Amino acid sequence: MLDPIVAFFQRIFAAIGRGIGLVIAWILWPFITAANWYKARSWIIKGPIGIGLVLLFAFYAYFIWQTQVWSGFNPDYINSYNLAQRKQDAGIATSGGAATATTPAAGEVVEPEPKTCVRSAIVDVTADLIDFNVNQNAWISSMLLYKLGFFGMDWQDTPWMDNKAAFQRGVNQTIRRTAVELVDALGRVRGTSGINSDLQRARGNMQFDEETWYFGSDSLLPKTPTPNYYRTAMADLRKFNTALESCEAIFDGRSDNLIEFLDRISNDIGSTSAIIRERSEFHNGGWFDTRADDRFWFAYGQLYGYYGILSAAGADFDAVIKARGIEPLWTESIKQLRSALKIQPAIISNGREDGWIMPTHLATMGFYILRVRSNLVEMRDVLAR
Structure with missing residues (x-):
């Protein structure tokens, strides 16, 4: 008697899994396409693009670091x-x-x-x-x-x-x-x-x-x-x-x-x-x-x-x-x-x-x-x- 209920929930979870898979695939598709295109190029093209990506990654790493690390933050700084x-x-x-005299004889x-x-x-x-x-x-x-x-x-x-x-x-x-x-x-x-x-x-x-x-x-x-x-x-x-x-x-x-x-x-x-x-x-x-x-x-x-x-x-x-x-x-x-x-x-x-x-x-x-x-x-x- 429980088999139809179990099968129903299996179909529900399977549909949710397929939906999540489609969303992930949709998000990753541009990156996978770009990676495949990059692999098929010669080093004359790969080199500048690779250097640019490394610089971009370093640029973002610096940005993330600066936004997340609050140097000198101290609520008790006034102390x-x-x-x-x-x-x-x-x-x-x-x-x-005020001016003061030293030795009057010396006149200094x-x-x-x-x-x-x-x-x-x-x-x-x-x-x-x-x-x-x-x-x-x-x-x-x-x-x-x-x-x-x-x-x-x-x-x-x-x-x-x-x-x-x-x-x-x-x-x-x-x-x-x-x-x-x-x-x-x-x-x-x-x-x-x-x-x-x-x-x-x-x-x-x-x-x-x-x-x-x-x-x-x-x-x-x-x-x-x-x-x-x-x-x-x-x-x-x-x-x-x-x-x-x-x-x-x-x-x-x-x-x-x-x-x-x-x-x-x-x-x-x-x-x-x-x-x-x-x-x-x-x-x-x-x-x-x-x-x-x-x-x-x-x-x-x-x-x-x-x-x-x-x-x-x-x-x-x-x-x-x-x-x-x-x-x-x-x-x-x-x-x-x-x-x-x-x-x-x-x-x-x-x-x-x-x-x-x-x-x-x-x-x-x-x-x-x-x-x-x-x-x-x-x-x-x-x-x-």
Whole structure:
């Protein structure tokens, strides 16, 4: 009596096997055809083609390596700055500037000691984030193979090779935002001093397009690739901090500048929160949502960058923070930023918020972003009173 049932399932599995075989054959057919054609050619043709294939394989191996290995990635990177050991705010003079007499009989006068001021931790962290993005790692967004995509398909529409690029762009967003604020407010006394030329150049270079390679479809002439512009911005930021340390530049650590800085950052991560909410609410593809990882890692990169920059701001504006009584709130905000960096899933899932099979990593990241933004808004309101 069971024979017809067994035979039915045998036919079902046989049909599935034939279907899988046909799919595999269809996928392999172009490669088998090309291999047979290659075998039938002479060495005059085989040689150049073989060399080209080896170079192409090496090119892809390098690309895969760069997209999968995140050199220098460390969620606790801010600990290396020892910000808790700093005793004064950025731009404050620490020593020098006075001349002392030695032996009056000899009539010799000692030259004044060089005047020194406190470097800006914000500028140091911003420059180091650029170094992390384009020196310690290859800048993925402007790599040729990333621009070519997967058989013409944008890597962002696939589950592979795009996570690091999205993370780097998230970090870069924090750098751009900070560079703008350094020029407009932090690096000058508004209304009484001019714009610092080093910071202005850094801001301009950081606004450069993120995806430029040596050549492009819009021009036959060679171009300067994106990472070179960012490296120039990094050098200008370090130049500014060197001048600040020599008391030849200005860091204006007033409370209204900190208010504006927090306001800009909260608006920035608020925009990211809206993007995550839209993706989480209207595209519940679970593990099969190929764009969820882009949104997640961009937001992660943004929080990674702001974790360092806001920690540095706590050192640069330490006197203001303590005077206005927001030190506990500031410390809690930094802790929440660090907590968000603990979320590092191997595969990003955009499941339904009320689902029970597939997790919802986007909603979790959105929750952390809103917590951080809420604290920033609260601190801004306290400072503005």
